[in-house]
Amino acid sequence: MIEAYAPETVYAAERVLMERLAEGELMARAVTGLAKVAAIRLAERGGRRVVALVGPGNNGADALYAVAHLAEDGILCGAVLLDGKAHAGALSAAEAAGVVLAREVASEVPAPLSDAAGGLIGEADLVLDGILGIGGRAGLPMWARTWVAAIPETAYVIAVDLPSGQDPQGEQGDPDGVFADETVIFSVPKPVHLLPAGEPACGLLTVVDIGLDFGEEPVAVRRLDRQDVAAMWPVPEATSDKYSRGVVGIIAGGESYTGAAILAVTAAVEAGAGMVRYVGTPTPQALVRAAVPEAVHGPGHVQAWVIGPGLDSAARHKGAAAQRDCAREALASTVPVVIDAGGLDFVTGLREAPTLLTPHAGECARLLSRLTGREISRREVTDAPLRHARDLADHTGAFVLLKGSWTIVAGPGGGTAYSQNDAPPWLATAGAGDVLAGLLGTLLAAGLHPGPAGALGALVHGLAADRANPGGPIRALAIARALPATIAGLLRENC
Ligand SMILES: NC(=O)C1=CN([C@@H]2O[C@H](COP(=O)(O)OP(=O)(O)OC[C@H]3O[C@@H](n4cnc5c(N)ncnc54)[C@H](O)[C@@H]3O)[C@@H](O)[C@H]2O)[C@@H](O)CC1
Structure with a gap:
């Protein structure tokens, strides 16, 4: 069977584990797994360019750190992020690794993409969607709509933890949200991955184990096999x-x-x-x-x-x-x-x-x-x-x-x-x-x-x-x- 846990249960398990680990270790585990999957998919497809779409939370940090890793390995990487909102550690890592950055404004009305962002997204062979993770509310933010709309048909889209815009609880879908080819899930599926409102947007599900323990915690959604x-x-x-x-x-x-x-x-x-x-x-x-x-x-x-x-x-x-x-x-x-x-x-x-x-x-x-x-x-x-x-x-x-x-x-x-x-x-x-x-x-x-x-x-x-x-x-x-x-x-x- 596959068992999915609610975001609040996942956050609680993360808190428990973080107390035992060095600071940043949990995210480092997630990023290592994510970057590995991205590198494999890029190689499988013979692609060269990766872009990360980086939101304001830890999900964006995962994506930004991942492109920093890939850039260190010689892959051409860019990141589209919100000016002044990106995770400081991930931003420094990306800058140090030579990731090309496009800084956008978090507009509440539909705004055109900058040429820099349009170029990075439009030329990407692989897109890492780190706009929103389990802290996201359903519905893609206005500022991210042009980012998502610019993703080329030919690009392979990997959602980080879940496709942005889709409700982490899986209760309602967002037709304007990200529809991924693959979702790299950290430790356990969340309801969005198994319920009809979200599952069609997830594509292939790949689990990266970051060591969370759910013991007797309540299961939100179960699928028998x-x-x-x-x-x-x-x-x-x-x-x-x-x-x-x-x-x-x-x-x-x-x-x-x-x-x-x-x-x-x-x-x-x-x-x-x-x-x-x-x-x-x-x-x-x-x-x-x-x-x-x-x-x-x-x-x-x-x-x-x-x-x-x-x-x-x-x-x-x-x-x-x-x-x-x-x-x-x-x-x-x-x-x-x-x-x-x-x-x-x-x-x-x-x-x-x-x-x-x-x-x-x-x-x-x-x-x-x-x-x-x-x-x-x-x-x-x-x-x-x-x-x-x-x-x-x-x-x-x-x-x-x-x-x-x-x-x-x-x-x-x-x-x-x-x-x-x-x-x-x-x-x-x-x-x-x-x-x-x-x-x-x-x-x-x-x-x-x-x-x-x-x-x-x-x-x-x-x-x-x-x-x-x-x-x-x-x-x-x-x-x-x-x-x-x-x-x-x-x-x-x-x-
Ligand atoms: N906590 C941890 O240690 C770990 C977290 N991880 C990552 O962290 C993610 C969760 O991070 P966060 O809790 O920062 O949450 P998110 O990265 O999902 O972002 C939440 C932020 O976005 C804003 N927001 C939410 N919905 C919005 C909407 N519809 N429109 C505009 N803004 C919106 C919130 O106000 C908040 O600032 C996970 O999905 C996973 O990718 C992983 O790195 C594993 C370790």
């Missing part, structure tokens, strides 16, 4: 039976959306539920009987419910009212529940038992609008997904798995969020969410906590989609069908 599956996936033991492995109840489908029932039930069975119980109206029930002979039918005892794929909360067809009653009873019970699609209409507020909501951005916006009485648009959710997932979690007491090209899982009251980015874009297809809901039901029924279950489910769902047809179109049923071999492969890989 395939090596984590074996330790987390519920594997039956010799003494297991179908009940101890977990019975999943699926309340899904109706006379209008029959396929959702088949997909969710199939996925739960393929993911390894001990037993799957289906509750639906006559048509999907007949289809599930034919397509998934392993399923049993009608309400009964379960270890987790999945409520909602293809469920029409206002349907008047035969059996619809009984299906709704079963959904309401499940919600009122203490049994863990996955609530998806039409099931989200049943959410009215806090639920204490383990609950995992699985909205996409539009559903998240609608549900939040209904629960808060304030109109929230889909766009607001896609612009700041973690904030809205957390908000919905706080209003419902549930874990929220927010679907999108990144999957975010957040719980009530803050704490560690998960960010998964495993799905091929081909996964954006009708029915894929029904498969995910069934898969998640299997994990909750086996006793997993909704937070890790959400992340694990999203990971395996993405990997199964890839396995179903690497690099090409995938139908939802193929994702469900690919689950057994995907899971077996992951378990074998990591035993």
